[in-house]
Amino acid sequence: xxNPYAQHALKAKSREEVVLExxxxxxxxANRLAARLPDNLQVDDLVQAGMIGLLDAIEKYDPGxxxxxxxxxxxxxxxxxLDDLRAGDWIPRSVRETxxxxxxxxxxxx
Numbered sequence: 441x442x443n444p445y446a447q448h449a450l451k452a453k454s455r456e457e458v459v460l461e462x463x464x465x466x467x468x469x470a471n472r473l474a475a476r477l478p479d480n481l482q483v484d485d486l487v488q489a490g491m492i493g494l495l496d497a498i499e500k501y502d503p504g505x506x507x508x509x510x511x512x513x514x515x516x517x518x519x520x521x522l523d524d525l526r527a528g529d530w531i532p533r534s535v536r537e538t539x540x541x542x543x544x545x546x547x548x549x550x
Contacts, residue, residue, distance in 0.1 A: 458498055459491070462513055466490035469517050477525075486521045493520025 453461070470486035497516035501509055526533075 455495075455498055459494060462494055462510075463491070465510070465514065466494055466517055469514065470521065473518065473521055481525070485524070489521045489524035490517040493517040496520065 466487055467490075470483050470490050474481065474483045474486055493516045494513055497509070497513040500516075501512055503509075529536075
């Protein structure tokens with residue numbers, strides 16, 4: 441399969457150049473996400489998952505879909521971070537949502 445990234449996207453930058461250019465974006469997204477998570481989760485783990493998402497975005501970006509690379513990369517980076525968090529969580533999302541609703545109800549009653 442011919443990767444459009446290599447020919448058209450990102451003005452023919454090398455993969456390494458793109459990773460270096462977008463690494464601060466990965467850190468920014470990781471810090472933003474970490475602010476809403478428990479303290480026991482490491483930002484570096486989110487950054488690592490985000491870098492994998494960035495590499496995936498570089499490989500799968502299609503400029504013909506009329507989306508800017510940065511927009512597409514943000515989506516893939518955050519998605520990779522969330523996937524990594526979900527993989528480490530043994531409790532289903534529905535149970536977490538129920539627990540959150542119970543906690544909010546408890547706080548309201550106090």
